[in-house]
Amino acid sequence: xxxxxxxxxxxxxxxxxxxxxxxxxxxxxxxxxxxxxxxxxxxxxxxxxxxxxxxxxxxxxxxxxxxxxxxxxxxxxxxxxxxxxxxxxxxxxxxxxxxxxxxxxxxxxxxxxxxxxxxxxxxxxxxxxxxxxxxxxxxxxxxxxxxxxxxxxxxxxxxxxxxxxxxxxxxxxxxxxxxxxxxxxxxxxxxxxxxxxxxxxxxxxxxxxxxxxxxxxxxxxxxxxxxxxxxxxxxxxxxxxxxxxxxxxxxxxxxxxxxxxxxxxxxxxxxxxxxxxxxxxxxxxxxxxxxxxxxxxxxxxxxxxxxxxxxxxxxxxxxxxxxxxxxxxxxxxxxxxxxxxxxxxxxxxxxxxxxxxxxxxxxxxxxxxxxxxxxxxxxxxxxxxxxxxxxxxxxxxxxxxxxxxxxxxxxxxxxxxxxxxxxxxxxxxxxxxxxxxxxxxxxxxxxxxxxxxxxxxxxxxxxxxxxxxxxxxxxxxxxxxxxxxxxxxxxxxxxxxxxxxxxx
Numbered sequence: 163x164x165x166x167x168x169x170x171x172x173x174x175x176x177x178x179x180x181x182x183x184x185x186x187x188x189x190x191x192x193x194x195x196x197x198x199x200x201x202x203x204x205x206x207x208x209x210x211x212x213x214x215x216x217x218x219x220x221x222x223x224x225x226x227x228x229x230x231x232x233x234x235x236x237x238x239x240x241x242x243x244x245x246x247x248x249x250x251x252x253x254x255x256x257x258x259x260x261x262x263x264x265x266x267x268x269x270x271x272x273x274x275x276x277x278x279x280x281x282x283x284x285x286x287x288x289x290x291x292x293x294x295x296x297x298x299x300x301x302x303x304x305x306x307x308x309x310x311x312x313x314x315x316x317x318x319x320x321x322x323x324x325x326x327x328x329x330x331x332x333x334x335x336x337x338x339x340x341x342x343x344x345x346x347x348x349x350x351x352x353x354x355x356x357x358x359x360x361x362x363x364x365x366x367x368x369x370x371x372x373x374x375x376x377x378x379x380x381x382x383x384x385x386x387x388x389x390x391x392x393x394x395x396x397x398x399x400x401x402x403x404x405x406x407x408x409x410x411x412x413x414x415x416x417x418x419x420x421x422x423x424x425x426x427x428x429x430x431x432x433x434x435x436x437x438x439x440x441x442x443x444x445x446x447x448x449x450x451x452x453x454x455x456x457x458x459x460x461x462x463x464x465x466x467x468x469x470x471x472x473x474x475x476x477x478x479x480x481x482x483x484x485x486x487x488x489x490x491x492x493x494x495x496x497x498x499x500x501x502x503x504x505x506x507x508x509x510x511x512x513x514x515x516x517x518x519x520x521x522x523x524x525x526x527x528x529x530x531x532x533x534x535x536x537x538x539x540x541x542x543x544x545x546x547x548x549x550x551x552x553x554x555x556x557x558x559x560x561x562x563x564x565x566x567x568x569x570x571x572x573x574x575x576x577x578x579x580x581x582x583x584x585x586x587x588x589x590x591x592x593x594x595x596x597x598x599x600x601x602x603x604x605x606x607x608x609x610x611x612x613x614x615x616x617x618x619x620x621x622x623x624x625x626x627x628x629x630x631x632x633x634x635x636x637x638x639x640x641x642x643x644x645x646x647x648x649x650x651x652x653x654x655x656x657x658x659x660x661x662x663x664x665x666x
Contacts (some may be wrong), residue, residue, distance in 0.1 A: 165460040173210045173238075175213075190577065200519055203319055210329060219249075236260070240265065244284070246295065261305075263307045324625055327484075328622050332484040338478075341370070342369070344440045357471070373443050400524055417449060422457060434463075436466075444535060448537060466493065467515055472558070510589070512585065514540055528541070530584035544586055553618065565633045570620060
């Protein structure tokens with residue numbers, strides 16, 4: 163994974179001085195026990211750091227300001243072990259700029275029924291201490307996730323883990339940079355968007371470099387480095403005979419390797435998290451980047467075709483979320499359909515740029531005409547994606563807000579071979595069914611470019627949307643079109659009112 167953010171999560175336990183020093187020492191010890199056990203579980207992607215318990219408004223305010231000023235603090239898990247009067251939290255929470263998860267749990271799983279006395283009751287008050295805390299969250303309109311259950315419960319741990327992954331993606335966006343090589347594809351609407359508002363809302367910047375700037379870097383790549391990368395291609399992939407050293411098309415492979423090395427150097431030098439390009443804007447390049455883009459995505463860079471910077475940022479976030487999980491993540495596009503009434507299927511692909519992290523088997527390195535763009539035949543990795551549950555997600559700028567749209571799907575193996583399709587591809591069935599899913603996607607203004615993933619879940623993306631404060635719409639097995647359309651209409655009203663006078 164390229165440049166994952168260094169991250170930790172702070173575990174913050176609230177109490178008050180009403181109970182005396184002895185119980186407070188016990189609260190602190192219990193909080194440390196919970197943190198130690200959660201860290202030892204192996205189910206959390208980020209380490210928890212147990213912070214000193216907070217019992218006064220001054221402590222809470224200082225801790226929230228410290229969290230804001232600590233770059234590697236991804237977010238805060240809050241737990242009210244006892245009763246912590248929530249007016250104490252107003253000053254700190256009003257200043258907090260980090261994601262919050264409210265963990266509604268208690269130290270003991272089982273009640274010691276025959277031994278319960280008032281000392282036990284006073285010490286173990288999360289049942290109503292967390293409700294007091296939940297009220298002030300709601301009163302302050304604090305965006306947060308609530309996870310409920312004993313901290314040893316695997317489902318509870320998974321809720322925390324999902325939020326951590328979303329929080330790490332959010333942290334990655336903060337101050338992140340995405341580069342557009344050239345402009346958007348001419349005449350296309352959905353790839354446009356307000357980059358000023360995006361930076362204000364999401365924390366990442368998007369700026370353009372002329373394709374000539376990239377071409378200069380590519381042209382400076384040395385021949386020895388190109389030869390070494392070509393050898394790596396032959397070791398890692400099934401390179402067709404025409405591209406191998408000494409064959410008639412080997413120079414095409416060498417140029418593809420030169421592109422990858424130049425693009426990698428440009429991205430590393432600029433500390434970029436992702437990029438876009440555009441087949442209409444290739445001045446100075448011999449090929450539209452194919453294998454270069456595919457391999458850069460496999461290393462964790464975001465990508466969007468035709469200047470689609472929103473999808474590039476989304477793919478990067480999904481890569482960060484998925485880091486360490488089984489299953490790959492890629493840029494994708496719904497390309498064409500099989501409308502057989504026995505079972506509707508979507509064939510997803512793109513001109514070249516599908517990430518090999520979703521390959522079912524060793525990819526083939528091939529060279530074929532592109533048919534558009536007017537350049538030399540580009541080199542690309544060709545493969546099928548495996549079967550399994552997955553999702554497609556898209557982010558659109560609707561003018562008054564951003565919408566994150568998710569469709570849960572089931573990828574399948576191609577029902578027949580595709581010997582003449584010279585690009586990587588995935589095939590899937592939509593949930594709940596093709597007609598409902600496609601109609602809902604279109605009603606929601608869903609983009610034709612998506613992030614496709616076997617690793618990222620709806621929960622991950624819902625948590626990310628909650629942190630970002632943007633609308634999220636989900637198409638899944640339970641979707642009914644009438645209710646989905648009503649939800650979109652209601653969201654239109656809500657986000658119009660919630661945004662106030664105007665966007666940032």
